Amino acid sequence: MFTIPLPAAVDENMRQNVFIGVDIGGTNLRAALVDGSGTILESIRTQIRIDLGARAALDRLAAQCLILIRSARSRGLAPRAVGLGVAGKIDKLSHSVVFSPNLPAMRNYPLGSELHTRIGIPVFMENDANCFGLGESFAGAARGIANWVGITLGTGAGGCLFLDGRLWEGDGLGFSAEIGHMIVLPGGPPCPCGCRGCLEAFASATAVVRGARECIEQGIVREGPLADLARNGQLSAEAIHACARRGDAASVSLFEKMGWALGIALANVFSILGIRHAVLGGGVSAAWDFFSGSLHSSLSGNVSMLDPDLAVVTRGILGDNAALVGAARLASIMVDS
């Protein structure tokens, strides 16, 4: 079933074929010049400052792209297209951000077409979790794997699905692979989406912080590093991860709960699709050592058709760069299609 040929030996043509990949988060905007083999030639970062409005964000985005286009020219290269990875629901036909929880001012803003007007080369947009998948599929942990599911553990939990080597987009309803909104515990903790017990309500930075806060409010944790963080207004997934590394049992158990939920979600995806590969990314996946154990035991306990020893759940290998490389890959696929 693993039918995707690995990229042929990288030749000079592939190196000359360059694209711009952009990863737009709630705070930062990263842009990179990426060659046809998925290698980042140059990357830059700035604040998106969405608080100044969509137009101001477009100004910053266009300026970053123009910097990279000029830099490419100085190397004798000409970027052929831009790929934009944006957290949120994208309308690809109108090149608009339909809705983005972290970029509220972008609602229904035709970011793609406005950027195209400014910089004069084709612009394509995609959900950031799908860009993560395109990156890991092309040049990362999922290279050569035909069927796999990806989960990005960040502020929320994003998902992507690759079937027969291609990004699966379902019925074209504007969403797909919403693994983060799979119900893992009916009636469980509330999720920002409005439902209860979604994977995201267990497996995301927001969920870990909320879990810590609940432990403190319910008196389960009265003192120790988590209580100190809360007192100082410094509760964050990174800080809780640091506490776990220093051996704080309460912090460790928050990540174990995340692993439990991930194990159920993956068991369900594997049972439904008859597949066995998953790649996890996003900032919170850095706490891998603290959730992978409970993930694997929960997965094993909740699949009956799949031999759990055949399941392969790994971390992405492109780290922060996955969505950048994937956005450039999107540009490359779309401009040639």
Next chain:
Amino acid sequence: MFTIPLPAAVDENMRQNVFIGVDIGGTNLRAALVDGSGTILESIRTQIRIDLGARAALDRLAAQCLILIRSARSRGLAPRAVGLGVAGKIDKLSHSVVFSPNLPAMRNYPLGSELHTRIGIPVFMENDANCFGLGESFAGAARGIANWVGITLGTGAGGCLFLDGRLWEGDGLGFSAEIGHMIVLPGGPPCPCGCRGCLEAFASATAVVRGARECIEQGIVREGPLADLARNGQLSAEAIHACARRGDAASVSLFEKMGWALGIALANVFSILGIRHAVLGGGVSAAWDFFSGSLHSSLSGNVSMLDPDLAVVTRGILGDNAALVGAARLASIMVDS
């Protein structure tokens, strides 16, 4: 996204092109002569008598096929291949039944190749839930729908998945679309598969009967039609459905619980795949009026990305014949591939 062309007008060629479809259950063996348009020309039924062993079951199966081959000849037709739908895990390469809960004597028995030796025309095998899907997709409720999930509610809960108009088989691990073994309630009721809280533990004839028995054992139901059935050793999904039709509240609530679980399972499948169509079949789907209400409200309450008004969940329209027509369709697809 609905790109499958409807079958062209049925021509004489299609009618001349005939196949044998076989549906092998735990008790009965049904076989039919089916033309290329999916019309059943003739069908016969006998007991499988698996208690006499795999060889005796093969004898009966071969005899039924030979009856249909002779009958076809008398019409001037020659069946080109046989499709066998069997409840259980199938190894298509060795044409064997790997394991079938209702046909234990078939374990690792090369039913397909043995039958081929007896009757001299090609034989292909498939899981019965996939045959249900092939039938409804070709000539039933899912005609023209590219992406959809099927659930068969019988003794257990089977599943099938069609993506881009084709039966999805995943990584070729010997299972796929095991919707019945998706976890809908972690730690919930035990499932014959060994896990807890699977869809099948809520939505199947076995689950409904177990639910009734628990209501009686726990004293929730002390008298009334369910208690009478239990006393007479006549608890079955059909009998409980009959009680529901006569207005028995306890029986109604058992089907409502089934609908609740189906709603969560479908919400998850729709969220994961970005699709919106499902077709339900199997004997227990006859109780549709008693579970479809809770199914729809549970589905609506557990999807955030899909507008619940776009979800289309219907009953199959081929009834008992879906797997027969689908097995014949399998034969037709495979013999020409």
